[in-house]
Amino acid sequence: MSGCDTEWLEAHGALPALHERKSSTYGTDGDRFANFTAVARITGSPVERYALERLLEKTIRALNMIDAGAANDVGEYPDLASLALVCEALRLKRIHERGLLPLDEPLP
Numbered sequence: 001m002s003g004c005d006t007e008w009l010e011a012h013g014a015l016p017a018l019h020e021r022k023s024s025t026y027g028t029d030g031d032r033f034a035n036f037t038a039v040a041r042i043t044g045s046p047v048e049r050y051a052l053e054r055l056l057e058k059t060i061r062a063l064n065m066i067d068a069g070a071a072n073d074v075g076e077y078p079d080l081a082s083l084a085l086v087c088e089a090l091r092l093k094r095i096h097e098r099g100l101l102p103l104d105e106p107l108p
Helices: 004-011 016-026 034-043 048-067 078-099
Strands: none
Touching: 004 016, 004 048, 016 078, 034 048, 048 078
């Protein structure tokens, strides 16, 4: 991927391990997003809503740290990237489960 920024690739490369580590305690082997699906079941909200709320919470914390002069200490960015991917993965799961798009067909 020669057209990508080196640090972006480094940050991106850390996401699979972060997902595996976090989903091993928040999720189950059968449902890596069990925390999100449980909240959706309880609240009756779309499954990605809780992930978006968590994204907002972490964004606010990062902004507070930046405003306090602690930009170098913000550790939320990997979680923010991961949560955004969780939202997309949950959306894709819903699409695939409803048969709206074959698993091997690219999204428009």
